[in-house]
Amino acid sequence: MYVVVNAAMSADGKLSTRERRQIRISGPEDFERVDRLRAESDAVMVGVGTVLADDPSLTLDDRDLVAEREAMGRDPHPARVVADSHARTPPDASILDDTAKSFVLVAEEEPTEHVQSLATAGAEMVVAGENRVELPEAFEKLENRGVERLMVEGGGELIFSLFEADLVDELHTFVGPKVIGGRDAPTLADGEGFVVDFPELDLVNVERIDDGVLLSYDV
């Protein structure tokens, strides 16, 4: 599977506030770029932290992009994927609406009734890992269900785990003209952090967009 991570951060490297409230960092041109990246993907993924904080829909805004996908015989919108070991996604979350297919990745130890309530809400459940979603195994299972190109939008906990498991192929980060601050505010890669063997990036493009800059790396 080819994995593209895209996120917007403030000039001081934060994805949102210390209250984990979503902040508009991108401008209109960057949001259009994000919509195009979504349209090129088979699925768009977030961690359950982002679902609980933002209730995102992760669908396409631009009707032309929907029409282009349909003309190619693809589903109108990419599928949505949530990494959610303990099935904390609310059954009425936007990500489970019937606009697009949804996959919820859960751990083996999660009680069947929780898993069942999300399945009833329309999610396709993927079990991988004993007590936390094991990303390499989950991605293999997603690939078997047709997800060959995956876009990941965040948040910082999930992005760190993807780098840790060496699963990221490209990283795109829009750096917007804001300072958010806060030692507990999420950054692009949180988790435990690396102390050795830091993932190395190859800067392939720098572009001024809106009032910020888009940095694109191969991993």
Ligand SMILES: NC(=O)C1=CN([C@@H]2O[C@H](COP(=O)(O)OP(=O)(O)OC[C@H]3O[C@@H](n4cnc5c(N)ncnc54)[C@H](OP(=O)(O)O)[C@@H]3O)[C@@H](O)[C@H]2O)C=CC1
């Ligand atoms: N500016 C931007 O572009 C973006 C900003 N955001 C912001 O980020 C914040 C949310 O980020 P964050 O709190 O880091 O949460 P995440 O969205 O990264 O979700 C983290 C949760 O995912 C679950 N998870 C399951 N499997 C794994 C795994 N293998 N590795 C890591 N996590 C896993 C864990 O919960 P469990 O153990 O229960 O499974 C974990 O707590 C929000 O404030 C949101 O607004 C989010 C996306 C983009």
Ligand SMILES: Nc1nc(O)c(N)c(N[C@@H]2O[C@H](COP(=O)(O)O)[C@@H](O)[C@H]2O)n1
């Ligand atoms: N690219 C980008 N720029 C920002 O400024 C942002 N705040 C985000 N947030 C991400 O977008 C999701 C919302 O998606 P929907 O509009 O609901 O489809 C949000 O959950 C973050 O993942 N992204």
